[in-house]
Amino acid sequence: MSNTYIPKSVQHEVWWKAAGRCEFKGCNKPLYKHGVTLDECKISELAHIIGDSENGPRGDKKLSKVLAKDPKNIMLMCPECHKYIDNEGKEKYTAEMLFDMKKRHEDRIARLTALGEDLQAHAVTYGSKIGNHQPDFSFPQIQDALLPDFYPVNDMPIDLGGNWPTAKEWDEFWRREVENLEYNCKDKILDKIDRWEYKRIALFGFAPMPLLVKLGTMLNNKHEVVVYQKQRSGGWKWLQEKIHTDYIINRPENPRLKPVLVLSLSFPIAERIKKHNPNASIWEMTIDTPNPEFLKSKQQLYDFGRQIELLLDDITKASNDQPLDLYLSVPVACAIEFGRVWMQKANSPLRIYDLDKQVDNIDKLAVTIENKK
Template structure:
């Protein structure tokens, strides 16, 4: 128990830098409001990292008195964690607690550094993939926004069709899901555009690739859009900052006089015999892939997604220059964010109509799903 009378200045400063939340790693409990009654209260304890008495927790004969009223030696804690850190000096060493304090206060600083105009509406779009429901949540999306944006609302804009009983091996699935996506978009997002709304949107989507491409087509008119990618390692939606040596490769067919096909071999390899199985041999197969082996977790950075947009734009223009304004058959095996951006890159008044295929073992491989004109 503290015997030092901590100055009002340092008490106020500690409340400010901690944002009135418990600084114990992983707790973050609000200490100024009762979670049950929502009434204002003070449930905080100000704890000394180096005890203010030499005989106290982590106490020192010389340093205890010197640091007793030092803001750098104080932590704001809830009752539970205040008791824990004082009862176990072996686990809760001075260096351990200082690191907790540093991480918490740096996080609060980064969050509060976000400019007032950097709000973003969160859009969640999910549809069943096989028998699996879409694992989207507002909380995980919220975490991915920080520290660039803050949520514009306590609730996301949800476009998915909840409790859908259909699966993606049924023809009715594609008709129903495409219609629902179109309807939800027109109800929840299009009115904002009609009113000249310039909100920023953060997009989180998990669905079969043809639907993601369609979703991207609908988003086309939204300029202030940031599309996120679900990573496996680490398990997060937040874009990573590590540099990458990944490059996109556009492979052209030798014979450019047949039915045009654009294959995306990025998250997995799509062999040409699978294309011919669906369309026959009268095909000119173009392909966008990556250097190295295709894999489902390569798209780690926003820069790579921007590179993908440029590659697709170049491919659309080049294919059209050879084949004219005819139908383009799309066979995708790529990350979810790339699927959405493919749709956003496509321009309805300029680009070739797209017929999109989906791989499904119940349908014995690729089969036609959605046409975009």
Template sequence: MSTETVVIHQAQHDPIGSLEKLGEFINAIGTLPKWSEGGVLTDKSAQNQLIVLLSETLNVSVRLNLVFGEIEAAFNKLGIADEVHVRHMQGKHLERKHLASMESVIAIWNESQAQSMDIKIKDLPDFLRAIWEKRQTKGRGKSFSKGTLEQLARDSHGYCMFEGCGENLNVEKLTGYTGNFAYNAHIIASSESGPRGVPYLSDYQSDDPENVLVLCDKHHRLIDKVAAVDFDAARLSHMRSSFTHTVESLLEGLSFKPIPAFSVLWPVGGHIVSEPDDRDIANSMSRIRARSLGRLNRLSHNERLYRKKVEVFESSMADIVRAEADEIIQQTQNESYKAALFAFGPMPALVGLGACLGNKCEITPMLRFRDGGYWMWPQDSEVPKPYNIAFDEVELEGKDEVTVCIAMTQYPEAMKRTAEKIGMPTIEIQALAYGNAAIPHPDNGKQLRNDLHALLLKLYDQFSIRKVNLLICASNAVSVFVGQAFDLYQPYLLVYDFDSEVMKPCLQIHYQERKLSLTLPN
């Protein structure tokens, strides 16, 4: 059985000024655990030092104000002997905002992970003094070894790692000459006197491939000469890890099955959404271990008429949705009805689109991740069921109609008021954590689709429910998954959308003579 981690955030208070006071602090904590991670965080010019100690049961932050001769004894009292892990905030000062909470302390601790080394406790005073005194030894650190150069070639694949650049470094575009036009740029400078130079760390990381960006000429000059102050070590390290992760994802896609990818973009309230770019498509489809077969099939793209006159889309919604679904089904016949679907629009339209596509195919909707402003699934793999389904079966007895509230991004008052106004038993499907990423992986979306499919069958067979008022507040992908749950021998759906302070019925989904039908409510 897991226990909650205790947090002791001393660093938000005045520093501890003596070994005696430190002993009293530790005695108040009790028995210290074995730390799984931790050490000293320093900042620019070593103006501040923060001790961070982390374990499964206890997270501690401490600030000390001791003389150098007491440092080793202090760390021994805190359960750290011989060596201490040191992380450096290159180019930044530790500010009050970083000390606002233990969460913010851990965030800045993690951000500085790449600028770190282990130092003998007895050498820590010399390290701090060297930064205080702005020591800048002459000369560069170790030259690049053969192994480091080979690793850099593998990591970069011959392209500039600067965010958004990706220039091919094996060819000069103007003349067409081929060759090696790459610059291997240190993140923590190889020389203590160079851009982003740090005593001890400069020499320690000079031959570490993780401390090197492969860049084109202009971005090498940008980070070292033109705007060095704007590109601190943590930012450059993040840039490197982001590049390598993206490249690995794209190359991994070569082993994935190619399937068609479709975009169906309908404006919402006159507002448009951008279609996915190649990187969005590759990253999104990697979650279903697939890649795009050819170019993106653009079926609908924020048509101007729908943007200017929302009522035109609403009045023709049933026909528009049906036409797009038929086109997708027709174009996937030769692909065993497998495809990725980048669809965005009003929730009733997306539910209707999912219902028309059905659950016998493998057409998987992709998430427009609002928090990031692009198309992606935030989790690499399926998480434990991220929602609950709750209702009282006794209330269903003798009823032929229910209301189903699907609250994923939030559970707004308009939805609650509308459910109360309908006056029928309410089934609540609520996310454990509201937000655009409440369903964070396509397998969780399929899980929701299957659970809702089973629920609708149960309502029809066991309780003789013939109508479901569907009130939904969910992401674009979840809306499609919800529609895919609809099938024969289920109650028909009346799908609602938001209208000021309440919700109004917008689309009816039902079967007529075993054929799915979309109609507008009377």
């Protein structure tokens, strides 16, 4: 440990550039409160990168005295990390590595604290366990997904609930879940949003497709909503900046029959749907190789929404406003976005089906959404 007196001005500079957190990579521990009791206290230490003595950790005959009081050579650390780099880890962590840690930490703090107030977003979660897959709506994952574009208003997301259906109560499940979703969305968001200073919503969904579409119709394009997609990597952060997908539209030969829309983006399901709807006009949106991991960028989701807007308009005109039967095999963000672009006054009513794998792999009617014509 150092015996050099470090001026208060240098201490203050090191502290505020580190935002009061340990600068050792992967630690980031807040150094202004006790880790167990959460009582306010100062547990920070000032760690020299190049030791203030040539005989100390990472010491240098020429530089040690010159840099002993230089804030660029001092890291803010918790006691554990400071002790580690000066003892057991002193051979593993070179001065170059520690300088890099300090720079990365302080650059990140500078970026985050530069975010304006108008970039706040209310994180909203809706979902349930699907099979063996449990969604992770933890605050660190949500915060990681938002940054650096936005940051959360609060450290507790608005939870809209959500459950998964069982074969014994199919119809009752959907009725109950739609009622709960409508109530929670109205009570927690729609009745309050006019009083929010910042009205942007960051939406994280992981639930049965019909309910995600329903949610999208409530948090529609009248509201500023940023929809996120769960990635295979485990997080919610978009993996690509701007990549495009060529969506393929297959139109029926006779568009005047009962309209059916099939979205085959995650898996090809059109043939199964055609077998159960032999006397219908089958419209399909698909991609070259349907797969559940194709959605990696906000641009792909935006393009999907624009294509759906045009397609719904074509179907509504061709079918003379008949109710539209909807079958989906899409990433969850696409299901939400479908609901958001569906226009309650302009488009056909929706009859949304879901595959009941618990009862002979049958697609059954799950949710009906009326329009206002």
